[in-house]
Amino acid sequence: MADPITLKADVELGVVPTHVKFVGGLVPDENGKLPRDGGGQLVVVAEMAKLCEMAPVKIDAAQITVFPGVDDGDTDELMTGLKDLGLKVYLMFMVGGADPMNPDDEEKVVEMLKAGLEIAKKYGVEHVASTSIEEWMQDGATPKTGADFAAAVAHLAKVHTRAVTEAGALAGGVKHWHFEFLRGGEFQTFTDVAKAWEVAKAANTAIGSKFFRVMVDAAHCGDSELSIPENQAVLAEIAAADEFSMFHASSKTTRGCLSTDDGWIGALLSTAAQTGKLQFVFVELFHHEDPALEPLRQLDPGHGIDTTDGRSYSQAVVDGLVDVARRLNNLVARGMLK
16 A cells, blocks of 8 residues: 555545446345345445555545435445445435426425435435436437426426425435536436536525535536536536535546546636535546446447556546545645635
8 A cells, every 4th residue: 555645635535436336236136135245245335445445545435326215224234334434424316217307207206305315314414416307318308498498497496395395304414415417418408517506506596595506527527518617617606606515526438547537627626626615525437347337338438448457446446536635635735725
């Protein structure tokens, strides 16, 4: 192990362990049971333990995916196992089989979101996130514009505030909900940071506080139609409105090693730091052979490139943590981050 790195920035550094693959790592089976390794340990817990041992910088947190219908015992083992590693745990809600923008699916979506919020309440999770503003890779979907876009924003605000209210999330200790937008092709409508912000603003108006925020994922920003300066300008506005605090350090297109990023992480992380609102930075890599992500490889062959350069994915994530930690420390050194 290299000499230990002390994180000097007043932020939490974490991992989104998507590199273990959705199939065989994150997604429950037909009985709601989560994947386990050869020794019987939950794959996510085993991997986070490995990363904590390997990384020369302290990992503060793990952001884990939450799917509907997971076995209660496995959920308890997952949450307890991660906390036993000294990690703070944050949740990422996944919504499937329903369109959050379609009023006909409102009850299905609300119930799925409420189930996630109940887990957050039970285990004292203060920050949740979701990709629940649009259905992933919906066949035949076209971008909503004009009046249709406005109607979608209003409906999404209704759906998410309903879930928060009916689950009693505010009283249950949930502090903020971070919306994640996705690249064009994965989503059709909410494909850049400015569009996602419209949902957060509307939901905050409906709920009467700054509860909802926009997560900034460098990869999705890089694959959107906005340039780096345009993303930086919107990010600064969102932060000034107190509707940003969470950043994903992830490489555009490949979603692999951060060395394939082409400058987006550095540029946007610097802007995020200068806003004074940055609180969470997560390193996120995806496995280039994950069966669940075959549609992404068909959308863009760049997603299927092996960027490990002979390393394990665990080592690639550790290298990402080192890179981001050094960036954060040097942002502190330059007076851009506390």
